[in-house]
Amino acid sequence: MEGDALDLVVSFGIGLLLGIERERHKGKGPERGAAGVRTFALVGLLGGLATRIGGAATVPVALAFVSGAAVVGYIRSDSDDPGLTTEVALVVTFLMGVLAQRETALAAGMAVAVALMLAEREHLHMLVRDALSERELHDALLFCACALIVLPLMPDEGLGPNDALNPATVWRLVVIVMAMQGAGYVALRLIGPRYGLLVAGLLGGLVSSTATIATMGARSVEQPALRRSATAAGVASTVATIVLLAIVVGAVDGRVLRQLLLPLALAGAAALAYALLFAVRSVRWPPPADTDPGRAFDLRIALGLAALVTIVLLAAGALNAALGRGGVLLGSGIAGFADSQSAAASAATLAAGGHAPTADAVLAVLVALTTNTVSKAVVAAGAGRRRYALSICPGLVAVVVAAWAGWALTSVVG
Numbered sequence: 001m002e003g004d005a006l007d008l009v010v011s012f013g014i015g016l017l018l019g020i021e022r023e024r025h026k027g028k029g030p031e032r033g034a035a036g037v038r039t040f041a042l043v044g045l046l047g048g049l050a051t052r053i054g055g056a057a058t059v060p061v062a063l064a065f066v067s068g069a070a071v072v073g074y075i076r077s078d079s080d081d082p083g084l085t086t087e088v089a090l091v092v093t094f095l096m097g098v099l100a101q102r103e104t105a106l107a108a109g110m111a112v113a114v115a116l117m118l119a120e121r122e123h124l125h126m127l128v129r130d131a132l133s134e135r136e137l138h139d140a141l142l143f144c145a146c147a148l149i150v151l152p153l154m155p156d157e158g159l160g161p162n163d164a165l166n167p168a169t170v171w172r173l174v175v176i177v178m179a180m181q182g183a184g185y186v187a188l189r190l191i192g193p194r195y196g197l198l199v200a201g202l203l204g205g206l207v208s209s210t211a212t213i214a215t216m217g218a219r220s221v222e223q224p225a226l227r228r229s230a231t232a233a234g235v236a237s238t239v240a241t242i243v244l245l246a247i248v249v250g251a252v253d254g255r256v257l258r259q260l261l262l263p264l265a266l267a268g269a270a271a272l273a274y275a276l277l278f279a280v281r282s283v284r285w286p287p288p289a290d291t292d293p294g295r296a297f298d299l300r301i302a303l304g305l306a307a308l309v310t311i312v313l314l315a316a317g318a319l320n321a322a323l324g325r326g327g328v329l330l331g332s333g334i335a336g337f338a339d340s341q342s343a344a345a346s347a348a349t350l351a352a353g354g355h356a357p358t359a360d361a362v363l364a365v366l367v368a369l370t371t372n373t374v375s376k377a378v379v380a381a382g383a384g385r386r387r388y389a390l391s392i393c394p395g396l397v398a399v400v401v402a403a404w405a406g407w408a409l410t411s412v413v414g
Contacts, residue, residue: 006104007048007100007101007104008045008048008049008052008101010048010100010104010107010108011044011045011047011048011049011096011097011098011100011101011107012041012044012045012048012097013044013108013111014044014093014096014097014100014107014108014111015040015041015042015043015044015045015093015097016037016040016041016044017111017112017115018040018044018089018092018093018111018114018115018118019036019037019038019039019040019041019044019093020037021115021118021119022036022037022040022086022089022118023036023037039090040089040090040093043066043090043093043094043097044093044094044096044097045097046062046066046094046097047059047062047093047094047095047096047097047098047099047100047101048097048098048100048101050062050098051097051098051101051102052101059098062094063091063094063095066090066091066094067091069090070087070088070090070091071087073086073087073090085118089114089118092114096110096111096114142299143175143178143179146171146174146175146178146299147175147178147179150171151168151171151172151175154167154168154170154171155167155168156168156169158353165310165314166349166353169252169345169349169352170310170345172251174303178299198229198232198233198236198275198279200233201216201230201232201233201234201235201236201237201275202233202236202237202239202240203240204233204237204240205236205237205238205239205240205241205244206240206244209237209238209240209241209376210372210375210376210379212233212234212237213234213237213376213379213380213383213384213392214379214380214382214383214384215383216230216231216233216234216237216384216388217230217234217379217380217382217383217384217385217388217389217392218383218384220384220385220387220388221383221384221385221388227387227388227391228278228279228281228391229278229279230384230388231278231388231391231392231395232275232276232277232278232279233275234380234384234388234392234395235271235274235275235278235392235395235396235399236271236272236275236279238267238271238373238376238395238396238399239268239271239272239275241340241341241372242264242267242268242271242399243268244341245264245340245341245344245365245369246260246261246264248341248344248345248348249344249345249348249365252345252348252349252352253348253349253351253352253358253361255351255358256347256348256351256352256358256361256362256365257348259358259359259362259410260362260365260366262406262407262409262410263362263366263402263403263404263405263406263407263410264403264406265406266402266403266405266406267369267399267400267402267403267406269402270395270398270399270401270402271395271398271399274394274395274398274399275395278391340365340368340369340371340372343364343365343367343368343372344364344365344368344369346364347360347361347364347365347368348361348365362407363407366403366404366407369399369400369403370400370403370404373396373397373399373400376396377389377392377393377396380392380393380396
C-alpha cells in the first residue's frame with residue numbers, strides 16, 4: 001500500500017509541478033487561461049487514479065474527458081496567442097500521471113524535463129529563431145534522424161565471416177562520431193578563435209586528426225610565424241584522437257578499453273605535453289581572427305568511417321578465420337593507415353563477439369595507432385614541408401612510444 005500511495009503522490013506532484021509553471025502564463029481577469037495549478041494537479045492525480053481503479057478500461061475514458069476539456073478550453077479562450085502549449089501540456093500531464101503508476105522514476109524525470117522546456121520558452125524561441133542558422137538546424141535534425149530513427153532500425157546481430165559485422169554497432173559508431181564532431185563545433189563557437197590554434201587543433205582532432213595535421217601544415221607554410229602554433233595544434237589533435245579512440249572502443253567492448261586505459265592515458269599525456277610545449281613557446285603570436293567553425297559535423301566523414309569499419313570488419317573476420325591471430329593484427333595494421341578508429345572498432349567488435357581474445361584486440365588497437373601515426377607523419381611532410389615535419393614528428397613518436405610503454409607496463413602488472 002505504501003508503494004501505491006507514493007505512486008499517486010508522484011502523479012499529483014507531476015500535475016502540481018507543471019501547473020505551477022503554467023499558472024505563470026495563465027494571465028488574470030476574464031481573459032485568463034482555463035487551466036492553472038489546481039487543474040493540472042487534479043489532472044495528474046486523475047491519471048493515477050484512473051490507472052489504479054479501472055486500469056485499461058478507465059484510462060481511455062478519462063483521457064477522452066481530459067482531451068475534450070482541453071479542446072473546449074482552447075475554443076473558449078479569448079487569448080490572442082494561437083498556441084496549444086497549455087492544452088497539450090494538460091494531456092501530457094494526464095499521461096505522465098498514468099505512467100507514474102508503472103514507471104515512477106521515469107515519469108518524474110520526464111515531468112522535470114517538460115517543466116524546464118515550458119519555463120525556457122523565450123530562450124528556446126530565441127535559440128531556434130535567432131541563434132541557430134538554417135545550416136545548423138539542418139545538421140541538428142540530421143543528427144536526430146541518424147540517432148533516433150536509423151539506429152533503432154539497424155539489426156543487432158552478427159553478419160559475414162565469423163559473424164564479425166554487426167550493423168547496429170557500426171551505426172552506433174557513426175552516431176558517436178557525429179556527436180563528438182558536434183560537441184567540437186559547439187565548443188569552438190562558444191570559445192571562439194582567440195585562444196589560438198591549440199584549441200582549434202584539439203577540436204579539429206574530433207573530426208580527423210590526419211586532416212587537422214595537414215591543415216595546420218599548410219598554415220605553417222602560408223604563415224611561417226605561426227609554425228610553432230600550428231605544430232602545437234597538430235599534436236593536440238592527436239589528444240582528441242586518443243579520446244575518441246577510447247570512446248569508440250568503450251562503446252564496443254569495455255574489457256578491451258580497461259586494458260587500454262594506461263597505454264591511451266600515457267599516449268594522451270605525451271601528446272598534450274608536447275603540444276603545450278610549443279603552445280607556451282608561441283604564446284606571443286596572436287591567433288587568427290577569422291577562424292571559421294565550419295559545419296557542426298560532416299556526414300560524409302561519419303559514413304566514410306562506417307564504410308571503412310564495415311570493410312575492415314569483413315576483412316578482419318576473413319583474415320581471422322584464415323590466419324587466426326595474425327589475421328587480426330594484419331587487418332588492423334592495414335586499416336590503421338587510413339583510420340585508427342575504424343581499426344580499433346573492428347578489433348573490439350571481434351573481441352566482444354568472442355572471435356578474438358581481448359589481449360589480441362588490445363594489440364590490434366595499438367598496431368592501428370602506430371600505423372595511423374606513420375600516415376600522420378607522411379601527411380605532415382607533404383603538407384607542411386620539412387620544418388613542420390621535423391617539429392611535429394618527435395611529438396608523434398613520443399605518442400607511439402608512450403602507448404607501447406603503457407602496454408608493456410600493463411602486461412607486466414597483469
